[in-house]
Amino acid sequence: xxxxxxxxxxxxxxxxxxxxxxxxxxxxxxxxxxxxxxxxxxxxxxxxxxxxxxxxxxxxxxxxxxxxxxxxxxxxxxxxxxxxxxxxxxxxxxxxxxxxxxxxxxxxxxxxxxxxxxxxxxxxxxxxxxxxxxxxxxxxxxxxxxxxxxxxxxxxxxxxxxxxxxxxxxxxxxxxxxxxxxxxxxxxxxxxxxxxxxxxxxxxxxxxxxxxxxxxxxxxxxxxxxxxxxxxxxxxxxxxxxxxxxxxxxxxxxxxxxxxxxxxxxxxxxxxxxxxxxxxxxxxxxxxxxxxxxxxxxxxxxxxxxxxxxxxxxxxxxxxxxxxxxxxxxxxxxxxxxx
Numbered sequence: 496x497x498x499x500x501x502x503x504x505x506x507x508x509x510x511x512x513x514x515x516x517x518x519x520x521x522x523x524x525x526x527x528x529x530x531x532x533x534x535x536x537x538x539x540x541x542x543x544x545x546x547x548x549x550x551x552x553x554x555x556x557x558x559x560x561x562x563x564x565x566x567x568x569x570x571x572x573x574x575x576x577x578x579x580x581x582x583x584x585x586x587x588x589x590x591x592x593x594x595x596x597x598x599x600x601x602x603x604x605x606x607x608x609x610x611x612x613x614x615x616x617x618x619x620x621x622x623x624x625x626x627x628x629x630x631x632x633x634x635x636x637x638x639x640x641x642x643x644x645x646x647x648x649x650x651x652x653x654x655x656x657x658x659x660x661x662x663x664x665x666x667x668x669x670x671x672x673x674x675x676x677x678x679x680x681x682x683x684x685x686x687x688x689x690x691x692x693x694x695x696x697x698x699x700x701x702x703x704x705x706x707x708x709x710x711x712x713x714x715x716x717x718x719x720x721x722x723x724x725x726x727x728x729x730x731x732x733x734x735x736x737x738x739x740x741x742x743x744x745x746x747x748x749x750x751x752x753x754x755x756x757x758x759x760x761x762x763x764x765x766x767x768x769x770x771x772x773x774x775x776x777x778x779x780x781x782x783x784x785x786x787x788x789x790x791x792x793x794x795x796x797x798x799x800x801x802x803x804x805x806x807x808x809x810x811x812x813x814x815x816x817x818x819x820x821x822x823x824x825x826x827x828x829x830x831x832x833x834x
Contacts, residue, residue: 514765515758515767515769515770518758518774518777519773520812521777521809522776522777525784529780529784533783533786539664543664543665545783547659547669547733548734548779550670550672550673550734551578551727551731552749552753552775554723554727554730555723555750556753556757556771556774557677557680557771557772558571558574558719558722558723559574559771560767562626563696563760563761563766564766565696565716566626566695566697566761567626567696568627569626569696569761570627571630572627572631572633572634573615573630573633574724574750574751575744575745575747575750576635576638576641577612577724577743578724578731578743579637579641579739579743580611580640581604581607581728582728582731583644583740585729585738586650586651587738589603595655596653597655601729604726604729605721607725608722608723608724608725608728609718609721609725611633612718612720612721613717613718615629616714616715620710620713620714621710634743638744646740647740649738652732652738656733659734669730669734672726672730677772684768691707692712692715696765753771753778754771754774755806756806757769757770757772758774781802785798
């Protein structure tokens with residue numbers, strides 16, 4: 496390896512490590528607090544319940560990661576209502592027609608996620624609209640449709656989902672689906688198509704000059720997001736064993752916060768599944784730790800307040816670490832120039 500290549504590789508690794516410092520450090524702090532306030536989390540039953548409860552948010556944040564990579568301003572605000580719309584479709588639609596097996600449920604959920612994401616991706620790429628505006632419109636439309644279809648929580652999920660959130664064993668279907676989703680991401684992230692998504696998010700002009708077809712690449716990024724959104728919706732359906740049209744707001748806020756906390760750049764081109772997973776776990780652990788306190792009717796507000804404060808502090812720490820990283824890269828560059 497040549498000297499410039501070695502320096503470039505060191506810079507890339509340093510940048511990646513810097514973005515993960517904040518979510519990993521917060522994870523350590525939250526695990527310590529969890530051990531003090533709620534040690535049941537570290538028992539077999541506690542871990543099993545945590546996996547089932549955190550999996551929908553983790554996979555939803557992974558779905559947002561590919562949109563953030565595609566950029567610019569790649570924030571999918573529709574993720575929460577999309578999950579609840581799929582949740583309602585599973586509980587109300589599939590059960591009525593008798594398609595309740597695992598294959599049918601996953602196929603329907605992923606299919607709905609892909610179709611809706613293709614529509615939004617085509618509008619963004621074809622009409623050059625802002626991702627935030629299009630996905631916000633998707634948020635409002637899907638939230639409205641969900642409320643019309645099911646004004647209040649209700650319905651019963653397929654029988655095979657009933658044990659997902661029971662917290663009986665760590666090696667549950669929820670764990671297998673979560674691991675399978677992360678393996679799928681790992682495989683996709685090593686493809687040429689995924690590298691094109693990253694290149695396009697970093698600089699779409701450079702990507703175009705390099706021969707990347709921007710329209711199908713952006714739509715393809717939304718297809719990947721639709722796949723993971725569908726899986727997350729199935730996980731959420733298994734968690735609550737029913738349908739709930741009101742969960743969209745909280746899932747969108749939590750997933751976007753986890754994405755930012757995980758070090759994703761909203762300008763596009765920089766995000767990682769590792770950071771997103773760490774961020775999602777951090778957000779869930781904040782709720783878990785706060786649940787050990789008795790805030791009464793103010794519990795949900797305390798979760799929102801604490802999450803907001805943690806996000807601001809994390810961004811400040813991330814900014815300081817980024818400044819330090821820039822200084823390190825400059826020193827490495829000067830060192831390479833001298834040698």
